[in-house]
Amino acid sequence: MSMISEFLAYPFFQRALISSVIVGILCSYAGCFVIMRRMAFFSDAIAHAAFAGIAAGMLFNIDFSVSSVAVALVIAALIAYLSEKTALSHDTTIGIGFSAAIASGMLIIGALEGYRGDLFAFLFGDILTISLRDILLLSGTGIAVLSTLAFCFKPLLQIAFNKDLAKVEGINVRFFEYLIFLVIALVVTVSLKIVGIILVTSLLIVPAASAKNLASNMRQLFTLSAVFGVVSGIAGLTASVYLNTPSGPTIVLVSIGIFILTLFKRS
Amino acid sequence: MSILSVENLCVKANGHHLIENISFSIKKGNIVAIIGPNGAGKTTLVKAILGLMPVETGSITIFGEPAGKKNYGGRVGYVPQRIEFDRTIPLTVSELLGFSVPPVYSLPLFKNRSEKRHIDWLLRIAGAQGLSQRRIGSLSGGELQRVMIAKAIVNGPEILFLDEPASGVDIEGQEKFYDLVNRLSKDDGLTVILISHDLNIVYRFADNVLCMNRRLICTGRPAEALTDDVIKSVYGEMMGGYIHSCHEHD
Numbered sequence: 001m002s003m004i005s006e007f008l009a010y011p012f013f014q015r016a017l018i019s020s021v022i023v024g025i026l027c028s029y030a031g032c033f034v035i036m037r038r039m040a041f042f043s044d045a046i047a048h049a050a051f052a053g054i055a056a057g058m059l060f061n062i063d064f065s066v067s068s069v070a071v072a073l074v075i076a077a078l079i080a081y082l083s084e085k086t087a088l089s090h091d092t093t094i095g096i097g098f099s100a101a102i103a104s105g106m107l108i109i110g111a112l113e114g115y116r117g118d119l120f121a122f123l124f125g126d127i128l129t130i131s132l133r134d135i136l137l138l139s140g141t142g143i144a145v146l147s148t149l150a151f152c153f154k155p156l157l158q159i160a161f162n163k164d165l166a167k168v169e170g171i172n173v174r175f176f177e178y179l180i181f182l183v184i185a186l187v188v189t190v191s192l193k194i195v196g197i198i199l200v201t202s203l204l205i206v207p208a209a210s211a212k213n214l215a216s217n218m219r220q221l222f223t224l225s226a227v228f229g230v231v232s233g234i235a236g237l238t239a240s241v242y243l244n245t246p247s248g249p250t251i252v253l254v255s256i257g258i259f260i261l262t263l264f265k266r267s
Numbered sequence: 268m269s270i271l272s273v274e275n276l277c278v279k280a281n282g283h284h285l286i287e288n289i290s291f292s293i294k295k296g297n298i299v300a301i302i303g304p305n306g307a308g309k310t311t312l313v314k315a316i317l318g319l320m321p322v323e324t325g326s327i328t329i330f331g332e333p334a335g336k337k338n339y340g341g342r343v344g345y346v347p348q349r350i351e352f353d354r355t356i357p358l359t360v361s362e363l364l365g366f367s368v369p370p371v372y373s374l375p376l377f378k379n380r381s382e383k384r385h386i387d388w389l390l391r392i393a394g395a396q397g398l399s400q401r402r403i404g405s406l407s408g409g410e411l412q413r414v415m416i417a418k419a420i421v422n423g424p425e426i427l428f429l430d431e432p433a434s435g436v437d438i439e440g441q442e443k444f445y446d447l448v449n450r451l452s453k454d455d456g457l458t459v460i461l462i463s464h465d466l467n468i469v470y471r472f473a474d475n476v477l478c479m480n481r482r483l484i485c486t487g488r489p490a491e492a493l494t495d496d497v498i499k500s501v502y503g504e505m506m507g508g509y510i511h512s513c514h515e516h517d
Binding site for chain 1: 314317318319338339340341343344345347350351352353355356357358359362363365366367371372400402403418422
């Protein structure tokens with residue numbers, strides 16, 4: 001306990017704790033839409049696109065926050081466009097976007113000079129290096145994303161239930177399809193520094209999936225998902241201090257532990 | 268007064284005509300049955316009217332205005348043949364109906380009293396009371412159809428499109444369902460466009476019938492339009508005798 005009290009005195013740990021709570025809420029809320037729309041693979045593609053964006057930022061000396069969001073949005077728009085305009089299945093169009101993101105990311109990394117350790121920080125994430133600027137960016141994005149999701153809750157869930165019925169009821173399905181892609185792209189991109197590209201999809205999927213195991217209505221799904229997201233963040237970060245393990249994977253493993261417990265409760 | 272009219276409608280998919288040159292109009296307050304064999308384009312016709320499928324040529328006028336120009340909003344209700352959705356979503360009947368209750372842009376997790384009263388009333392009308400807190404994925408075929416009709420009439424539509432709404436529902440469930448549709452039409456002046464394979468239902472409930480097989484074959488009151496020759500040409504020789512039993516039943 002004294003060890004935690006000691007850590008709590010450090011500004012870097014306070015920032016890590018605050019960011020894990022914000023990301024926990026943000027990812028778990030967006031994650032509910034991801035699991036209902038079966039978009040897990042999409043969020044993975046967006047994470048890789050953001051990585052390509054970070055590499056591009058390093059190559060062209062652009063702020064990583066800007067370049068990663070920009071490339072992620074371009075790939076999200078490409079996937080949305082292909083899904084709408086072609087007869088290809090959704091997983092195929094995501095696969096194309098995913099391949100485009102990885103291939104361009106690898107080309108850009110190849111063009112960078114020397115060894116770039118900072119690039120690999122984004123691959124695995126490092127919550128302890130979160131700056132005040134990162135927290136402000138996270139908070140701003142969090143408020144924007146959560147407000148959008150709350151305001152458009154009904155149409156988004158109508159579309160998740162059945163697109164044709166939503167369209168007949170007068171919902172602009174096309175607009176909301178692009179909107180949810182944009183929201184997930186933003187959430188994934190701002191969460192990269194916490195757990196990294198490889199594990200960011202876990203933060204989206206696992207708390208929401210755990211909540212789905214227990215929830216008997218939508219209110220419970222969203223509430224439990226947020227609780228599990230925040231608990232995973234705080235408990236994972238605390239455990240990583242005690243166990244001296246990397247924080248990102250520890251947070252994800254705690255959320256997996258919660259998921260396993262919910263499986264028992266469900267059965 | 269015509270609430271819906273279709274002129275020379277053609278719908279194509281992958282280079283093949285699904286509907287060719289169909290024209291008809293439907294009066295307000297009527298129950299109109301669309302019949303035809305499998306692959307006749309009945310569902311395509313309804314989807315084209317609802318803007319769910321692109322139209323090749325022709326025009327659709329609904330509520331006196333060209334279709335697709337305006338958002339129909341709550342003026343149109345639709346119960347599809349099969350509702351494809353993720354049955355594992357923890358979505359209750361009450362929540363699903365709440366999505367359609369205005370205002371659209373609001374957080375529906377905390378319902379106000381009037382919304383709750385409206386949903387209870389809808390479920391009672393649709394004979395689905397007691398299902399409010401059930402998960403959508405746990406409903407039987409008949410229960411789901413009653414909930415879907417409650418959803419379709421949530422905003423008091425003027426036209427209701429029903430695509431084989433009682434398929435997969437037991438006989439008692441079908442009876443209840445069509446009695447409900449009939450009551451809504453007679454009491455509230457709701458126009459109903461109903462796709463059905465069941466000629467018995469068509470004779471009992473439809474004011475008019477529209478028989479098609481990619482093209483329009485006949486239209487009119489069921490007893491007058493559905494002659495033995497029409498039924499044979501649409502469904503084959505085996506159905507010839509069925510028409511007489513339906514008449515006698517009627």
